[in-house]
Amino acid sequence: MDPKELGRRDFLKYGLALAGVGALGSQLVYPVDLAPAQTEKKGKIKDPIRIGAQATLSGPFGGYGQFMKMGAQLAVDEINGGGGILGSKLEIEFRDEELKPDVAAKNARYFVDDWGADFLTGIDASSSVMGVGAIMGELDRVLIVTHAATEKLTENLVYKQGIKQIFRISVPVYQDGIAAAIVAKDFPAKRWVTIGADYEYGHTSWNFFKATLQKLRPDVEFVEEAWAKFLTSDFGAHITKVMAANPEGIYSTQWAGEAVTLIKQAKLFGVFDKVQTWMTPMGGAMDVLEGLGKEYPEKAWVTSRYWFQYPDTPENQAFVDRFYKRWNKYPHYVSETTYSAIYAIKAAVEKTGTIETPEIIKALEGMTLMTPAGTRYFRPEDHQAVYAVPWGRITHDPKYPFPTLTDLKVISAEAYYRRPPFEA
The missing domain is CATH 3.40.50.2300 (Response regulator)
Incomplete structure (x- = not known):
């Protein structure tokens, strides 16, 4: 399906929809330019497309990782059930970041160098995300952060240092x-x-x-x-x-x-x-x-970073219903942010017809997504998703x-x- 044609009805059936236009707050409105020609394959897409995710999976903060896995798995299963991304299935693997920067960086290297990850996502701790963010230029994969909140990630690493592989879909501090x-x-x-x-x-x-x-x-x-x-x-x-x-x-x-x-x-x-x-x-x-x-x-x-009763939209209600039906729980905010991050990857790949990092970066910069949390807009300057909670x-x-x-x-x-x- 052409992303330009994904609308509210499609969201209710499959998951996220790309918005033709998106309103954020009361004044911010951003168009999305997803011409049909941009979604044509430029060649065979890797199958499966691999996403390396890390979160806190142990200790007193381990509930975050479990909720993150629930949101991620729901998105992966929905996308794969609908035929994947341009015919390629998604595969995701989680590792425990342990809230330690050295462990998080080691995980990122494992995902890219050993496992063959095409995208990275997750990360709970601010210290961990700064450690991983510092090596993203070297690893050259797009990382979509779904929790860690330090403003230094997007203000310093992306905007000031120019590490363009980093995006964040969750609200910062x-x-x-x-x-x-x-x-x-x-x-x-x-x-x-x-x-x-x-x-x-x-x-x-x-x-x-x-x-x-x-x-x-x-x-x-x-x-x-x-x-x-x-x-x-x-x-x-x-x-x-x-x-x-x-x-x-x-x-x-x-x-x-x-x-x-x-x-x-x-x-x-x-x-x-x-x-x-x-x-x-x-x-x-x-x-x-x-x-x-x-x-x-x-x-x-x-x-x-997301509240399951807000916004009062069919998109959010559909997500909450599907999540509850699958897991017998209401979604944690990391469930929604990680779910939406995976759909952002889907949107970028379908827009460009490739998984190549430079093209994915261009696709995500300025992209507007209709998500359960409302309309999100990735600012081109710092790669921070803008939305209200x-x-x-x-x-x-x-x-x-x-x-x-x-x-x-x-x-x-x-x-x-x-x-x-x-x-x-």
């Missing part, structure tokens, strides 16, 4: 820090503290949050910081330290099992009875929702076996994504 501050400006809280993850993601998110909120609300104060090392299991000292500063708002950057542990311990300390607002950017991830269940305080404001407050809806979000705050991506030339 702009969502965690800048969008969080835009939401927080409307809260009465003036005295803010952080219980932060003591590594790249935590520090960058907090810095963006502080800088943005200070501009929007000059009356706020940032009165204390408590930094928790990776794999912290006892947050008692961190909670005690920040509560001594009499905060009105707490911003925490723990995720996965650490977020569950921190919030449970904060409840035991009576924190939610003493503060006005709690914000955890990755608190809307399915593993955190399931991990906390009825214990999740409704005072918490959270987001993720809501923030929301935790609520307990009896229709679902886990907490959900209410009072959704959807901010136009135009309002909070940093743009080239990325000057401070």
Whole structure:
């Protein structure tokens, strides 16, 4: 099928559709130029087309990898069931990145040099993605990142250093820090503290949050910081330290099992009875929702990199239904981002008729995709996919076996994504 002809009905049947035009936020509209002649084969496409994926598959963060595999496998099975990509089947292999940069780089080399991967995807940790990103020019395969959020990936490695093989389909820390501050400006809280993850993601998110909120609300104060090392299991000292500063708002950057542990311990300390607002950017991830269940305080404001109830479109509902039917679970954000990344690969190969890296890069630059998360646009300058994800407050809806979000705050991506030339 010609990608230009893929429409809403085709999405509901097969998966993702390429959008003729896509609206992002309230103002951003980008055309897609997919002329039929561009989809003709330039020669025999390799069969199978191999995708090397890596994620955290073990330890307290291992749920991310399992959800990522679910989204990836659903996409691969849908595409192969529909005849593959220009007649070639997809094959995917996962490896555990272990949240270690050296392991992630080793995995990437294995995929390309030993396994024969044509594309790479996945990666959870910011440190891991920077390690892999640095060697992508050498490996010369397109990498579509589906989770790791550091802005340095696209701002530095792609835009400033020119490593064009890197793309990211998930929202970066702009969502965690800048969008969080835009939401927080409307809260009465003036005295803010952080219980932060003591590594790249935590520090960058907090810095963006502080800088943005200070501009929007000059009356706020940032009165204390408590930094928790990776794999912290006892947050008692961190909670005690920040509560001594009499905060009105707490911003925490723990995720996965650490977020569950921190919030449970904060409840035991009576924190939610003493503060006005709690914000955890990755608190809307399915593993955190399931991990906390009825214990999740409704005072918490959270987001993720995709929320299964947003946007309210046939495309998203079809994806959620298919995912639930296959796995008996609702999709985690890494399920959707990885699912969409594989369909982006499909779109690029069908547009160019080849799997050659230079042609795929050209095809992805400026491409607009209709995805479950809404319309995504890959900026040509930094290869960052632009789309909006809501923030929301935790609520307990009896229709679902886990907490959900209410009072959704959807901010136009135009309002909070940093743009080239990325000057401070």
